[in-house]
Amino acid sequence: MPLVEDTFFLDPNFQGTLQSQIQQIVASAILAGRLQAGEKLPSSRKLAEHLGISRITVTLAYHELVADDYIKSANRSGYYVSETAPMVPLPAIKGEMHKDTVDWTKAVQRDFTGGKTVKKNYNWRSYPYPFMYGQPDPDLFNQASWRLCAMQALGKKEFDSLTSDYAEQDDPELINFIARHTLPRRGILARPEQILVTVGAQNALWMAAQILLNERRAAAYENPGYHGIREILRHTGCTQFPVEIDDQGLPPDMLPDGLNALFITPSHQCPTTTTMPMDRRRELLRLANERNFLIVEDDYEFEMSFLKPPSPALKSLDEDGRVIYVGSFSKSLFPGLRLGYLVGSEPFIEQARALRLASLRHPPGYMQRTTAYFLGLGHYDAMIKRMRGVYQKRRQVTAQALANTEMKVAGRASFGGSGFWVEAPERVDTEVLRHRLADNGVLIEAGNPFFAGEDSPRNFFRLAYSSISSERIPEGIRRISQAIKEY
Structure with missing residues (x-):
């Protein structure tokens, strides 16, 4: 791929001729590894027009670089980075990068690093x-059907879903599938106004914590439990209460007083995979009503039920609107999809919608529509069955x-x-x-x-x-x- 001339800039403070400055720009980029062997440089005419200088100046600079074996000339096709051009590691380049004089220990007002997380091997x-x-x-993933759904979402008829700014809204077809098919399988009935698409479950949990908690409030979570929750809660500044689980999940009688929110994975406890029995679920809801706290339910992996049907979601037993439900398609489809959803009372979803609008507006409409097709055409259910x-x-x-x-x-x-x-x-x-x-x-x-x-x-x-x-x-x-x- 040829390099574009827009990546070249002249330094008004450079000590030397324009020709030597162009030589240094190209040579430094090659040494630093930003220009790779075989890449085509801009033509002398285009580069001269872009920089507002004489074409002969650029031509002379290129000739010097050819002589030093940084670049080579190919008859009638232009200049390319030489296969034998010298290269050294980037740290060895002196004076090319601007010095960072910011005292980041003072500039950074909230520390987002340092938490315990699972190390992933990306290869x-x-x-x-x-x-x-x-x-x-x-x-196991049905790539052929996903590709067809993606092509359909790219079609002329779907131009609006591909290009429109949904602002605070979501793809209606995806919302319709979640409301009519996904949630009823968990015993949950919800209107479209009570559903919000998120960038995966992590984004959903973060938004819930941001809306419900601050430095004056308190939240409990399972221990051991999902490590991401601890980090999310830490960033809210709230008081944290880890609650030790047993072989049936979180014991309701171990919850401390003064809670404002409880984050929990009752159907498939993370990481032990324990399923909370129904009597504990009902007791949790009773305590939530009695002590006036909210429950954020992360209901992941319920689709992988090959031994027996999974227990109904905690949200399905909720008669007071105290449970905020978090679901995700990233676990069952693929992690890189980054599509999840929040289900809750309308006042909460209204706040979540406004928060999402301020931070990322909405997940890409194209991905929402492709996923809606994959779900709605039955490819998802067939894949899950397999x-x-x-x-x-x-x-x-x-x-x-x-x-x-x-x-x-x-x-x-x-x-x-x-x-x-x-x-x-x-x-x-x-x-x-x-x-x-x-x-x-x-x-x-x-x-x-x-x-x-x-x-x-x-x-x-x-x-x-x-x-x-x-x-x-x-x-x-x-x-x-x-x-x-x-x-």
């Missing part, structure tokens, strides 16, 4: 044994392989899911184990980031079977078991 597909949670198996069968087999293989090791399954979803919460012997730090296994081609998620506090357990990890084939699971678990024995 996980290159590992032979990737037990990576939330990552899609390309063999995934359930594959996941059920992988779950059986994983459970059998774990049964022959010293590892213990500390949590498994009663309806299915896509992974196990595993407890290793107490001597094992799974963060250290994670690094050792990666060197042996195996990827796992260390469990410590899911716990609040610095002195929390370090011998848990999450073992997902969504991104690894059944044939590779036994050998992968054998390697994990061997690494634990050698720890």
